[in-house]
Structures are given as C-alpha cells and as structure tokens.
Amino acid sequence: MMSEQKIYLDNAASRRIKPKVLQEYVTNLKEIYANPASNHEAGHFASEIIAKSKDILAETFSALPEEILFTSGGTESINFALKGLKRAYPRLPAGIIISQGEHEAVRETAKALQWKTLAIKLDPATAAVDIDELMQAISKNSIGIVSLIVVSNETGAVNSVEDLTAAIREISPRTKIHLDAVQAAGKIELNFSRLHCDLMSISGHKIGAPKGIGLLLRKKKVLLEPLIHGGGHQCGLRSGTENAPLYMAIARAAEDSVNNMSANNQKCRQLKDLFLSTLNKVTNEYRLLSPENAVPHIISMTFPHLRGETLVNAVSSRGVYISHGSACSGMSKTENPALSALGISEAEVLGAVRISLSEDLTDEEAVLAAEIIGEEYLKWRL
DSSP states (O other): OOOSSOEEOBTTTOOOOOHHHHHHHHHHHHHOOSOTTSSSHHHHHHHHHHHHHHHHHHHHTTOOGGGEEEESSHHHHHHHHHHHHHHHOTTSOSEEEEETTOOHHHHHHHHHHTSEEEEEOEETTTTEEOHHHHHHHHHHSOOSEEEEESBOTTTOOBOOHHHHHHHHHHHOTTOEEEEEOTTTTTTSOOOTTTSOOSEEEEEGGGTTSOSSOEEEEEOTTOOOOOSSOSSOTTTTTSOSOOOHHHHHHHHHHHHHHHHTHHHHHHHHHHHHHHHHHHHHHHOOOOEEOSOTTSOTTEEEEEOTTSOHHHHHHHHHTTTEEOBSSOHHHHHHTSOOHHHHTTTOOHHHHHTEEEEEOOTTOOHHHHHHHHHHHHHHHHHHOO
16 A cells, blocks of 8 residues: 655656546447447447547647548557567568667567667667767668657657758668657657658547557558557557547547647746755755756656665655656666766666656645655665
C-alpha cells in the first residue's frame, strides 16, 4: 500500500489520466458499447465517434485522418512500423540505423529484424544524435530503415528530427524513416505533414490518456504489412474490434496536451528551477545529465556516492516516487545503454536517477520532494 503522502515524479514512465479525459471516457464507456462495425444505429454512432477521434488527432498533429492508425500503445506502434515496413518492402536494403539513445522497443525490434544494425553515437554535449556520424552512416551503407527517437526518455534531450529527416531524404530517398515520438507528444511541436518521415509512434498514457492505446501515423503512400490479421479493421492494417471510447480518450488527451503545451512547458521549467534550487540548499553532490535544451519535464541526474536504485527506494518510503532511469530499462536489469553512450563512468550510470515532472505538480510538492531526495541521499551515501 502506498504511503499517505504521495509526490509523483515519474511522469515519463506514465502519468495520471487527465481529469477531463477520464470523465468523458467513463461516460463514453457507458454509452458507446456497440461494435462500430455493426450495421445499426448504435454501431453507426460508435463509428462516428471513431471518425471524430481521427479528425481531432489529425488536426492536433497536422496529419490527415486516413493517416491515423490506432494501436495498443507505443511498443506496438514501433513494432508495427519496423516489422511492417520490412515485410511490405522485401527489396529494401537489409540495414537499419538507430541511435544509442533509443528506447528498448526500438532496439529490441531492430534486433528482431535480423538486419545489419548501426547504432549512431550520441553527442556528449547535447545527449542528442551525432549528426555527422548519422550522415556518414547513411552515405556509406545500404540502409532500408532509419528509426530515431525524438525526445530521449532518459535525459529529455531533443533531436532535431525535422532537419535530420530532410537530410536523410536528400542522401537516400528510398530509405524509410520512423520516428519514436512517445516522449515528444505534447512536449514539442509535431507537425506530421512537415516532417520528412514515413511513420511516427505515439503512446496514450504518456499524455494523459488511459493505458492500452497508442497511435501510428503513416503517410498515405507508405505500405505496411499487418501484424494482426482478422476482420480487416482499420483498412485491413490492424484487425480487431475498435474501441471508440478509448480512441476518443487519446484524441482528447492529445488535443489538450498540444493546446496547452506552451503553458505546461513554462510551468515545468519553473518547477524544475525550484526543484534544483531547493536541492542545492540540501546538497550539491550531483551532476545533471540532461542537456540545457532538454524538455523541462525530464531531469536526469547522477549522485556520485549512492546507487540510484537505493535512492529510489529510500525516497519511495517517504512517498516520493522517482525512477532509476527508464521504467523499461529498470525491468531489464541490464546496463543503461542511453546513459552509457554519453561517455559517463559506470559509477555515474549506477548513481543516475530520473525525475519527471508534470504541470499538475505544485510548488510546495517540488520543494518538499527536493528536500526529501537531498536528505535521503545524505543519509545513505557511502
């Protein structure tokens, strides 16, 4: 059972459902129960809700309604993109480029393709993809797919994907490009029509929708081989009875996140500054791993004299919830490749923690959390 005092600072792993989204979702669950494929009034109403959801999402991400595919989440969207491209384009060169900062879903799916995989280094100064190395890799190798993360789930570093995708297109027009925008949605502008990519993955529970829903945005002319076959739903690309209430939930969450993005970012910058200034009053024995241009919601830092997992457990006992890097990395119990790629020592990787904010956090909670983290570090440091 969780303690009475709860300060949640693990929003990059999953955030609370937005209250307005939850309220409408519960109402829709009660009222929209028919199968959208059924040929009666109730089915038609459910189908209309799906069409409305697509319209909202298309406007939110500057896409076309027919470019919206619904999935179960970010991981399925990534698998669908990479595996679907390989199967749909059997003559693509058997090479894939990712970066050393990719999420496990991309790294493991790339491995499953059984193609030659090139992992581009990160620039230690920016924690973003090394552009020169990426361009050289594209020029010197036969590459079928490039998959790049837009915002790092570990450090919050932002890749200049609009420039990167344009450069890739110029050098290698045949190469298919996928973007992992799971941590980027609602944090930076994502204009799908302007990005020179083929596919883009988004997850609902990162932006205030329930778990179990995600998006794969697909440019109209891009082919995909389905992972899930059946009744031919979603233009035959992903079969299975469609969940109209859940579709509307991610649409509303995305709409709210993007419409309030500037204000939310400003609030999180203020919270970040307040958190760090308070922590500095308790201890300055840490090093920031997040670069200056990182999204303000993610603060990656390392404490030199204490394992990150020890600090996570210590502050959790006092009701403050942070993480020892990505939640998926934590499950694997292996080294953190994204942090290791920054050239930091093994001890610093082991001492790393991730604090991820949301606009719902109060100033008082930010101050108290910083005090508790600092106190527990001083208490348990070696």
